[in-house]
Amino acid sequence: MPKLAINGGNPVRTKLFPAYNYIGDEEQTAVSRVLKSGTLSGFYGSYMAGFLGGPEVQALEKEWAKYFGAKHAIAVNSCTSGLYCAAGAVRLGPGDEAIVSPFTMMATATAILLFNAVPVFADIEAQYFCLDPKSIEARITPRTKAIFVTDICGQPYDADAINDIAKKHGLYVIEDNAQSPMARLNGKYAGTLGDIGVFSLNYHKHIHSGEGGVICTDNDELADRMRMIRNHAEAVAAGRVHDEPGLDINNLIGFNFRMTEIEAAISREQLKKLSRLVEERIKNCNYLSSELGKIPCLKPAPTRPGATHVYYVHPFLFDAQVAGVDKHRFVAAVAKELPMTELREVEKSALIDSHYGYPMYLAPMYQKMIAYGEKQCPFKCPHYQGQANYQAGICPTNERVWKEELIVHEFMRPPVSKNDLDDVVAAFWKVWENRNELK
Numbered sequence: 001m002p003k004l005a006i007n008g009g010n011p012v013r014t015k016l017f018p019a020y021n022y023i024g025d026e027e028q029t030a031v032s033r034v035l036k037s038g039t040l041s042g043f044y045g046s047y048m049a050g051f052l053g054g055p056e057v058q059a060l061e062k063e064w065a066k067y068f069g070a071k072h073a074i075a076v077n078s079c080t081s082g083l084y085c086a087a088g089a090v091r092l093g094p095g096d097e098a099i100v101s102p103f104t105m106m107a108t109a110t111a112i113l114l115f116n117a118v119p120v121f122a123d124i125e126a127q128y129f130c131l132d133p134k135s136i137e138a139r140i141t142p143r144t145k146a147i148f149v150t151d152i153c154g155q156p157y158d159a160d161a162i163n164d165i166a167k168k169h170g171l172y173v174i175e176d177n178a179q180s181p182m183a184r185l186n187g188k189y190a191g192t193l194g195d196i197g198v199f200s201l202n203y204h205k206h207i208h209s210g211e212g213g214v215i216c217t218d219n220d221e222l223a224d225r226m227r228m229i230r231n232h233a234e235a236v237a238a239g240r241v242h243d244e245p246g247l248d249i250n251n252l253i254g255f256n257f258r259m260t261e262i263e264a265a266i267s268r269e270q271l272k273k274l275s276r277l278v279e280e281r282i283k284n285c286n287y288l289s290s291e292l293g294k295i296p297c298l299k300p301a302p303t304r305p306g307a308t309h310v311y312y313v314h315p316f317l318f319d320a321q322v323a324g325v326d327k328h329r330f331v332a333a334v335a336k337e338l339p340m341t342e343l344r345e346v347e348k349s350a351l352i353d354s355h356y357g358y359p360m361y362l363a364p365m366y367q368k369m370i371a372y373g374e375k376q377c378p379f380k381c382p383h384y385q386g387q388a389n390y391q392a393g394i395c396p397t398n399e400r401v402w403k404e405e406l407i408v409h410e411f412m413r414p415p416v417s418k419n420d421l422d423d424v425v426a427a428f429w430k431v432w433e434n435r436n437e438l439k
């Protein structure tokens with residue numbers, strides 16, 4: 001008789017895990033306040049009062065900047081939009097390169113392509129999965145203009161080393177901090193470690209407003225350019241040239257990346273809940289790290305010295321040699337022992353993944369080098385004097401981590417109880433003890 005659920009045995013648990021849902025009375029009251037006001041967006045797309053958004057948007061920006069210790073916070077309708085604003089603000093353009101992590105969400109590199117610049121992928125750190133400073137240095141050319149780092153899984157990039165490299169070569173650092181709100185490095189918040197940092201408020205993140213994002217920077221000029229790009233910059237610039245004849249209008253093609261008053265009102269309430277949610281995640285992950293770390297084939301991925309990890313996902317390194325089966329087999333078996341989460345049935349499986357960390361350059365757009373039109377721009381654009389290379393093997397650490405080692409799960413999301421976590425631990429142990437069934 002097989003014991004493992006994947007082979008027809010009884011699963012460890014069938015009762016759904018509780019939903020991660022912290023939309024409550026506070027958000028309802030905030031939304032009602034906006035609905036009663038009748039002003040669902042305060043933005044105007046021209047250079048006049050309203051160019052900077054309505055009262056909720058401006059209050060959110062003020063609160064966000066104070067919370068994270070940034071001079072400017074700029075609310076947008078997604079982290080993706082924020083990254084696009086950042087790439088435009090630093091004047092990326094045809095012929096330029098920007099170095100980017102291959103272990104991130106597509107948008108980090110797409111922001112570079114949007115301005116017809118070429119993403120150059122550097123490798124990641126084997127333990128922390130952020131960009132590796134040594135690999136960055138090897139990829140810098142006279143065309144390099146910026147480094148796009150990602151605070152992946154919940155911890156900050158190596159800001160000390162990478163900011164030094166950027167300074168030495170006169171490069172901007174743009175920080176994709178969608179996954180690590182309240183993560184810290186030597187006391188400073190992720191999202192404020194580079195020249196520009198971008199947060200996400202989409203449904204899957206620590207806190208959310210359905211969709212949304214916030215950009216942080218201490219640089220007045222970049223903040224001004226990003227506020228323009230957010231809101232039909234070319235129209236705005238037309239209004240400003242009278243006052244400022246020297247205004248640089250490079251990269252000011254207009255977008256509408258504006259956040260609504262409803263999203264801003266929800267975000268303000270969500271921000272108040274962030275520290276409690278982060279603390280609970282950390283507590284749950286500490287427990288799971290210590291219990292699951294006792295299983296011989298599993299090692300909790302470490303946290304960078306001086307850093308706080310906030311666990312967007314909880315990463316483990318899997319040793320296939322010790323287990324005698326590969327990580328995909330093992331994880332598929334664990335997933336069958338455990339149910340889904342309320343509200344997330346759409347995913348049709350437990351909150352565990354052995355495919356996380358896909359090296360982005362393996363995606364068809366990079367393999368075929370096709371982004372704009374049929375002439376392979378920007379990769380083969382005549383303005384570009386470099387040679388884009390997206391061959392398998394360019395980032396061997398990322399490829400190995402993705403193929404063989406990395407497992408992530410999200411069972412630590414509040415409000416899970418100790419009993420819930422113990423079911424997770426039991427499922428992993430059961431699969432470990434019966435791993436011969438998987439061979």
Ligand SMILES: *Cc1c(COP(=O)(O)O)cnc(C)c1O
Pocket residue numbers: 077078079080081104105107108150176178179199200201202212213
């Ligand atoms: C979620 C995510 C994004 C995109 O955020 P949106 O707000 O959905 O645009 C970007 N980068 C990373 C690393 C993410 O996890």
